[in-house]
Amino acid sequence: MGEITLTIDGQEIIGDEGMTVLDVAKRAGIYIPTLCYHPDLAPYGACRLCIVEIEKMRGLPTSCTTPANNGMVVQTKTPQLQEFRRGVLELMLSEHPHPCLTCWRRERCGPFDICLRNVDVTQRCVLCPKNKICELQDVVDYIGIADVDLPYTSRELPVDRENPFFERDYNLCILCGRCVRMCQEVRGIGAIAFTSRGSESLPGTAFGRPLRDSDCKYCGACVDVCPTGALIERRRKWEGVAEDKVATTCPYCGVGCQLELELKGGRIMEVIPLQDNDVNRGQACVKGRFGITEFVHHPDRLTTPLIKKNGGLEEATWDEALELVASKLSGLKKDEVAVISSAKCTNEDNYVVQKFARTAFGHNSVDHCARL
Amino acid sequence: MTNSIREIGNAACILAIGTNTTEAHPVIALEIKKAVRQGGKLIVANTREIELVQNADIWLRHRPGTDVALLTGMVKVIVDEGLADTAFIEERCENFDDFKESLKAFDLDSVSHITGVPAEKIAEAARTYATNSPASILYAMGITQHSHGTDNVMAIANLAMLTGNIGKPSTGVNPLRGQNNVQGACDLGALPNVYPGYQSVADAAIKEKFEKAWGATLSDKPGLTVTEMFDGAHKGTIKAMYIVGENPPLSEPDANHAIEALTKLDFLVVQDIFMSETAELADVVLPAASFAEKDGTFTNTERRVQRVRQAFEPVGDAKPDWWITCQIARKMGINGFDFESSAEIMTEIASLTPSYGGISYERLEEGGLQWPCPTPEHPGTPILHAQQFSRGKGHFVPLEYKPSVELPDDEYPLLLTTGRSLFHWHSGTMTRRVGGLNDLLGEGWVDISPMDAEKLGIAHGDHVKVSSRRGSVPARANVTEVSDEGVVYMNMHFAESSANVLTNPALDPVAKIPEFKVCAVRVEKNSN
Incomplete structure (x- = not known):
């Protein structure tokens, strides 16, 4: 693969042929804001945040879909770009509760402070499971939005808690399509797709049926790529950072x-x-x-040695249990003892078990369930 | 695996036989789907209409237990049509002429008759595999758990050698191992015939090496396999067992036999993280730390040694398995068990195991290493047999088709095959304690074809009784076209519908693996 040289924000940067402008910038550590981009997914060009200015190219191309060419001169953070990005973000935020980004107390609000109630209860930052670990917040911080001029319109959707592992709150969805593309492109399932059109459009299952009736395999890849709190593991929701x-x-x-x-x-x-x-x-x-x-963390975990007494297993100390095992095993003829190790245990565990069987009993009757 | 997971996605052809990859190895299935997306051909050979069939170019629905016939039938087509890689055979292999002679028994008509697959489909699969290079073969327990499992694997090796699909990227003979560290347990000598690194117990020089290193007198006689241990317990020749992290009543074939054997023992020690069915029968139960509570390494299916790291202290008084075994040994007065950490054990492993010679915890911080990794400078080996086979030349083995030991008859008219579900794992000691997984699949079902269900008057969801010559278990009927007519299927995870009460303990003569994938059963509607 040939090398190419680009100038990004005045720096000369070397990339490989076949890379996009975004790839080259990322490799050099230059930040370009993105939301729909994901390294495991095909370039999509939907969120329009990764727009750049390229000399001798018309308009503002999206860097995630633009192939890098030798000699390109690229600007990633001009006032014009930031203004456009701000416009795009404002549209996004008009459908996403955003006091977590624009509340005037944001900087000073600590974990134990009481919300001063200048924010609608339903939009408070503390209600979002991704507050402070949210990609949308990161992007907004980079671009800088003091206030959103457009009014926020809630989608007023119920949170879908029907599957056992994660919650789907599409009130927080920004339509980046990562979940849909992950399910289709990488997992090869396609349990979810964009449904409906226009302002109604959202990721969902065929005919809006429960995930249980879809092809969903509950792999969680959609949750892992969601940049906002729209898809979140249920347990996580209650445990914070x-x-x-x-x-x-x-x-x-x-x-x-x-x-x-x-x-x-x-x-x-x-x-x-x-x-x-x-x-x-x-x-x-x-x-x-x-x-x-x-x-x-199951309560059924064994937490103490047990010894059979009077027909039942009773709690014992390690010393009692180990003494008993050692004396019983020593008391038998060596070929009357067999040892079974485990394909679930570590290499080190297995090594020690087979060494024990071979040195303590002088035979090779040690096996595990490789065949089962 | 002779090759690595990441290579699968670049194969031009994949033959997936005896593996329900999307359920049992979901992340490897992603590589298969990637290969298909990139234009690779996928051949699925499976009696069940598994999910991968949707992605397949060719689906061979052969009868369970007829893999040797199917694979060797493909071999014959490739030889007859001049599609073999003669240069590779010439240079790297031996015994081809004898082997070629043995193919006479595998004309397409006979093979088609045995396998139930149309002759033209077998020929098409053979041509597809032979002409799309690089081609990779993936298989799992659907190949090995047969009374002729070793023959099945050799049939696969013959096919791969014939087409030169060995030792190059995205080719190979790739068994997908079922348990997290089954590869490592084998590598580290938890086997009755070899020391760590597959060094034979019968080899005098090897024995001497270990005797010297361990300061002990060792035996040059192979020991008993698990199944033979249970027979010994039955006969009274084995009086005590020390079982670490295994649950034989659910994983052994003919589970009732295994439970009886355990109750006959004078002394049973079980070391586990949960009160398993086995632990309930024990005289002493020792609480072990879970994977999250100890340091160590696992070796995955592509021979990659990877770190397991302690995240927090073990629950209650639980201890790492290696620590417990060391304490028993020390109390018995055995030398050589003074390890203070798992890293120290790895140092001893590396000193005695040539294929692990270059592996240390320091190196593993940089990422996993694939054995053979003989020296600290060696980068590891992603592809085996690149220059030559371990034994020198690749040996073509003439094979004959042997039917499974127990086939359906009038009394037990259906063929039972077993496997894993995506939502559970092995005997279920871990996954059945996860509420969400139980919510998605919480009981044992038996998959039965609509044709058979109709004959037996069984409707979807009915409670049924599945019986074989060894016992019977309750289950619920899943009437589905995934199952072929005459074939029923059960998962192995559910103690209350334990498929292994039914399965046949007939063993492969070489590998001593039980025939889990074929036995004869009867399904009846449960009156209760």
Whole structure:
């Protein structure tokens, strides 16, 4: 692939042939606001926020759909561009509750402050599950909007809580189409599409039926790409912002998806598939995305050793349990003991178990359920 | 897998046989769909009309258990029509002439008769696979869980070698492993015939190496497999078992037999995160930490070793599995179990396991590594057999078609095959505790074709009883065209509708894998 050189905001930047103007800018760390763009999806050019000025090109092309050419001279943040972007955003915000962006107390409002009620109750920032982790807020902050001239018209839609894992509040939808395209382009399902026309248009299932009756596989990819609070994992909605994150490997099938556990108060709050790897590249399935937290923190978890006494299992200390196991196993003939390890445990666990079976009993009767 | 997950999307042809990928390996299914979107051909061979059939160019609905016939039938077409990669065969393989001779038994008419697939479809699939390069074969337990599972895998290898689809990007023979770390458990020697890294217990030099490293006297005799252990427990030759994180009553074939065996033991120790069906039978239950509560590594289906990281302290008094095993060993006075961390264990693994020789926690911080990774400088191996096969030349194995051990008859007229649902996993100890997953699929269903349902007077949603020679379980009837006439299907996840009460424990003679995918059953409407 050949190299090309562009000048973006006065900087000379090298890109590869086949990249878009946006790709080149992003690689060089130059921020261009986007909402409908997503690295895993085909360029769409819908939100019009990534418009740029390119010398010798007419109009304001969208950088996400414009192929980068050698020698292009690009401006990303002129007053004209910001003015256009502001216009686009204002239209978007006329259908999205936005005091979270324009409230005069925004800067000074802390987590324990009482809302001074200059905002309608139904539009308060504290009601949005994505408040402070919202891409729309980031874009508005970059472009800067003091006030929205157009009146806000609520869509007055009920929140769809019909599926077990996530909520769909299309009052917060900005029609970027990422969820629809993700479901179609990457997941190959197409459970949702844009329905209706004009101002009525919204993502939805065929004939507005419940997700349960659609082809939805509950993979959560739509939730992960939603830039606003329109699609949100239900648990997350009540738990706010994560305190810590840990990258790990999914405990279910053999694909080994890389996941990030978002943590709060010593518990898993949400599980997000990781993007930057060669295995799952931002994707997961229903079990990895939504099926981990509950089993890890389940009240049925075994929390103490148990020993059978009088026909029932009774709680014991580690010392009692380990002594009993060691003495019983030592008391038998070595070939009367068999050891079963686990395909669910780690490599290190398995190594230790087989080493134990082989060194303690001098035979090789150790196996696991690879065949099952 | 000989190749890597990320290569699948660039294949010009994919043959998916014995894998319901969208349900059992959903994220790999995305790569298949990507290949199709980019113009790749997809051949699906499956008795059930699985979701991938919607994306397929060719769907071969062969009868369960007839894979050798189907695959070798395709091989014969490729050889007869001169579509084989003769240069690859010449240079990299051996025994082709004997093999070619053996193909006589696989003329298209016989193969079509055995498999139930029209001859022209088999020929078309063969041509598609042979002429669209690179071509990748994906398979899962639908290939291996048969009394002739090893033959099935060899039939796949024959087909791949014949067309030179080995050792190059987006080709290969790619088994999709079912459990998070089944690859790693095998790699690390939780097998009765090999030490870590598939080093044979029968090899004197290897034995000496481990005896020296571990300071112990070891045996050169292969041990018992899980299924043989249960037979031993039945006969009384095995008196105690230490079971770590397994639930044999649900995962073993002929589950009733497994439960009886466990109750006959003098002493049973079970280490798990939940009170499983197995733990209920134990004399001592040891509480283990979950994956989120310990450090370690898993090795995925493409041989990639990846980190598992502790997110918080284990619940209650639970401990990491390796710690518990070490404590037992130390109490028994066995040396070599003084590990302080999982990283320390990995250091010992790397020192004794050539394929893991270059793997360390420091390196894994940069991302996963695919074995063989023999030295700290080695980048890992995304594609196996690129220059030569592990044994040198690729050996073509002549095969014959062997029918499954138990086929439908008058008494048990339907063929049962089993599998996984998207919403649950294995014996369900984890997923059945997740409310949302149970909400989406909360009980065991048996898929039955509308034709069979009509004959039996069964309507969709009816409570039915499914019986085989080994037992019977209740289930609800899912009347669906996904199931072929004469074939019924059940998931393995539900203790109360345990498919493995029904399945046949007949074993493959080499791999000792039970024949989960074919047994004969009867379905009746439940009067209760």
